[in-house]
Amino acid sequence: MSVHFNKKGVVIVVPKVTAAYRRKKQLEIAIAAKEVFERKGYTYTSMNDIxxxxxxxxxxxxxxxxxxxxxxxxxxxxxxxxxxxxxxEDCNMFIERLDNFVHKEIVNLLRQPSLVQARAEYFFSLEDPTFFEQRYKRTIEGITSFLQKGVESGEFTPQKSVRSIARFMLSFVDGLMLNTSQLREFSNFVNDQLEIFHSSLYYILGVDKETKTRNGC
Known part of the structure; x- marks a missing residue:
């Protein structure tokens, strides 16, 4: 066990714990904090609230x-x-995973408007864009990796580079989330926009909807 002071002069007693336990505890705190940020936004949330x-x-x-x-x-x-x-982790075909991402995962994110607004507050407050750039690159890498695996499986035959398509996907999702946080889901015609986005992805990825078949685990 060790005792030290943080930057604010608060006395901290830190028991010796494993890295796994420390990580687990950090995630537990962050999950609780997510509820606060959803209610109060970034600007008005305090450490005491968390x-x-x-x-x-x-x-x-x-x-x-x-x-x-x-x-x-x-x-x-x-x-x-x-x-x-x-x-x-989805074990369906890459095309079906893409469908799920567009029609389920994005909608789930959009239905957390307070958290979207909190993220916008934080990004706009940054003087140093380093974190934003890191987050952007990390997310682009994740989308690119997914799309490339779809190409290797023969399901996608993209008309543009998968990295360019990944940038298009992220820009659309981030823009849709920001607008929806202000206009709300109905006023922003989210379903219509997602249908157009979905059709655009099918086209640019060379997906033939007629040949799509289900391939469960």
Whole structure:
């Protein structure tokens, strides 16, 4: 067990724990914090709010996170990873995974407008774009990897490079999320936009809907 002070002068008593336990605890706190950010946004959420939501002591919270920014970055990583974890672990054909991503995973994200708004607040507040650039590159790599596997399986015959298509997908999703956080799902005609997005992806990926068959686990 060790005792030290964080940047704010708060005394922190840190028991010796395994890396796995520490990571598990960080994720538990971040999941609780996600609920707070959804309610209050990024600007108006405090470490005290997170402490209360996670039902932990102040020293415990600061032993895992130094600031609101650190907690929020962890929350963003969780949200970004959920969709791509689901699409990678899905055992259906790549075409069906794409369908699921467009019609389920994106809609799930859109129905968290407060969190989308919180993310916009954070991104617009950044003076240093490093994190935004890292997140962008990481997400593009994930989408590119998925699309490339679809090409290798013979399901996709893209008319453009898969990386260019990945950039198009991310730009569309981010823009749709931001607009929907302000206009709400119905006013932004989300279903219509997703249908057009879906058709565009099928076209640019060279997908023949008539030959699509189900291939379960």
């Amino acid at each position: 402490m209360l939501e996670a039902n932990i002591a102040r020293g415990t919270l600061y032993s895992y996170f130094d600031s609101i920014e650190q907690v929020f970055l962890e929350v963003l990583a969780i949200v970004d990873n959920l969709s791509f974890t689901a699409i990678e």
